[in-house]
Amino acid sequence: MADLMNKKEKKAGALTANMWIYALGLMGINLGIGLINSYQAEFFNKILQADLMAVAGIILAAKFISIVADFVIGNLIDRANFKAGKMRPWILFSAFPLAILTMISFVYIPFSSNAGRYVYIIFVVVLWNISMTMADIPSQGMLSLISKSSEEVNNAAGLGNTLKSIALAAPGVFVSFVCILTGSDGAVGEKEYLITSGIMAGLGLIFQLLMYFKCKEVVKSNTSAGMSFKEMFRELKNNKMLLIVFGTYILGFGRNIGLGIAVQATCILIRDGIDLSFIGMGTLYGDACSWAIGITSAISSMVTIVFNPVINKKLGEKKYFMVAGFYGFAVTLISTLIYTLSPSGGFGRSIWAIWIYQFFLGFAYGPNGYLPMVMTADIVDYQEWKTGKRTEGTQFAILSMSNKLSNALSVSLGILFIGAIGYDAAKYADVSQFGVQGSAENLQAIASYVTDGMQNKAWIVYFLLPGLCMLASSLLMFFYKIDEKTKKQMREDLAIRRAENEAAQIVEDEECSDNCAECDKECDLRASDTQEETEKPFDEALAEHFEEELKETDDSTTDSEE
Known part of the structure; x- marks a missing residue:
């Protein structure tokens, strides 16, 4: 019988239509997530005139509320018994609420009172996070059900992570093109935000529905009793492998901090704008060019993402995670020393230098979204092997919870840190309107607000902090025990x-x-x-x-x- 298993593993591994559909569905969900993470705080601060620090607090509170929803939805998934499957019905249930709330998040309403403004923001942020949870848990849980082959699961995770990364970066590109179409001269206003959110929500809905209608659950998972809050915390405490993955997410919150403050970091670090006339886009300023600051990182991380399954097969999850973490820390430390010690206007602080730093750091980002999903899928099998119980809903709810905590820290702390160094989107918009955009007096007015000191502090938050978190999360991986020999035996x-x-x-x-x-x-x-x-x-x-x-x-x- 072992021979049959080995024969099956050798035949498996090709990218199937089922894997592509799964990955496209994952991409659809993350189009909205990328838009919200990158632009929601900026929209509330700049367009709705809400205080940036207050917005950060609301986002943090909403993330903790959605963590409670993780437990509830995870239990409901494990207890439910739908003919359509274990995960697929929940993907359908969440599709329309997520798309609608993504658009509502960028609707401008001229509030006459602060109370109404903040009640509206709280309402939208909390509901969006709950709807995102309803989509996030089953979409991740589908990974362990789309194939009985561990190699195919790894390949599906790699493809899904590739398209997920594209989706998280896509909103920044779309914002810039929308600005060109509307003739706003690079200024992102209420109209540009609304059009972009409509595009992201519409595409996301199509791909999410595709996952429901076309993605098959090959592995049949029986209904389980689910767990109480106390039991789920006990599960996390007793499941050492899941606890390690949980810890890497929490300690690694800084990995995502760049996405959460990309707009603010662009306004600070690229205060003189980016000359893109060589590709016919002219010079872009402020939040209109937020996509450009991380473009080289996206390219290099995409290379790693494409080769994730191959590298992981060679090194294994544990070594791969640790190598990437130590490498990322070294790159951020060296780049921070060069940036902060370079004189104002020097090459070390230029956009070209930033692109070089980002390119080398991007290789470390590739495995961050891929490895935890693969490891959690392995842990689902590992727990069934050890206990006889298979609870995908619970396991991926805990993974989703750790992801939420990490995002809550990265987005809210990132915004809090940026606010603490003195940046405010409304004030930046005011000084940016002084004189003709791009003129000497305009750039001087911006430089008087965005000083070299503010740039150094923003660089530490935007670039060095992710490296420190990579180092911390890599150290925890010393204790991860599920190797290839164990996976083969348990399957x-x-x-x-x-x-x-x-x-x-x-x-x-x-x-x-x-x-x-x-x-x-x-x-x-x-x-x-x-x-x-x-x-x-x-x-x-x-x-x-x-x-x-x-x-x-x-x-x-x-x-x-x-």
């Missing part, structure tokens, strides 16, 4: 165990008729038979069922590829 054991359970049911169904009396009689006769006579049909049924299960997986893979 073989699980396949045998599932085949035994189903084969036993087949034997029982064949030997017992619908007539209760006759069934009892046959059972009594069966009890008097010798052990050898009983074992033979079970062994035959077990072998036949195991081969059928592998064939069924092959057929589903072939169908997906077609």
Whole structure:
């Protein structure tokens, strides 16, 4: 039977249609997440005139509320019993609320009072985070159900992470193109925000619905009782491998801080704008060029993301995570020393230098979204192997919770730090309007507000802090124990165990008729038979069922590829 497992693993691994659909659905959900994480705080501060520090507090509180929703939704997923599958129905339930609330988040309303303004912001932020939770948990949980092959799961995670990264960066690019279409001269106003949110929400909805209608759950997961809050915390405490992944997310919150403050960091670090006339876009200023500050990082991280499955297969999750973390810390430390010690106007502080720093750092970002998903999918199998219980909803709810905590810290602390160094979007907008945009007096007015000291502090928050967090999260990975040998053994054991359970049911169904009396009689006769006579049909049924299960997986893979 082990030979059958090895044969199956060798045949698996190609990117199937099922994997592409899963990855596109993941991309759709993250289009809205990328827009919200990058622009929501700036919109509330700049357009709705809300205090930046207050907005940061509201976002932090909303993230903690959504963490409670993680537990509730994870339990509901584990307890539900829908014909459409375990995860797919929840992807449908969340699709329309997430799209609608993403658009509402960027609707300008001229409030006459501060109370109404902040009540509206709280309402929108909390509801969006809950709807995002309803989409996030099942979309991540689908990863462990789309294939019975560990190699295919790894490949699907790699593809999904690639498209997810594209989705998180896409809003910045779309904002710039919308500014060109509206003729706003690079200024991002209420109209530009609304159009961009409509595009992101519409595309996200299409891809999310595609995941529901076309993505198949190949692995059948039974309904479980779910867990109480106390039991889920106990699960996190007792599940050491999941606790490690949880910890890497929390300690690594700084990895995402750049996305959360990309708009503010662009206004500070690129105060003189970016001359893109060589590609016909002229000179962009402020939040209109927020996509450009991280463009080289996106390129290099995309290279790593594409090769994630190959590198992971060579190094394994543990080594890969640690190597990337130590490398990222070294790059941020060296770049910070060069940037802060360079004179004002020097090359070390220029956009070209920033692009070089970002390019080298991008290689460290590649595995950050990929590895935790792969490890959690492994942990689901690991816990079933150890305890006999398979609870994807609970496991991925905890993963989602750790992601929420990490995002809550990265977005809210990032905004708080930026506010603490003296930046305010409304004040920046005021000084940016002095004189003709791009003129000497205009740039001098901006420089009088965005000083070299503010730039140095912003660089530490934007660039050095992610490196420190990479280092901290990598140290925790020393204790991760699920290696390739363990994964191979547990999957073989699980396949045998599932085949035994189903084969036993087949034997029982064949030997017992619908007539209760006759069934009892046959059972009594069966009890008097010798052990050898009983074992033979079970062994035959077990072998036949195991081969059928592998064939069924092959057929589903072939169908997906077609």
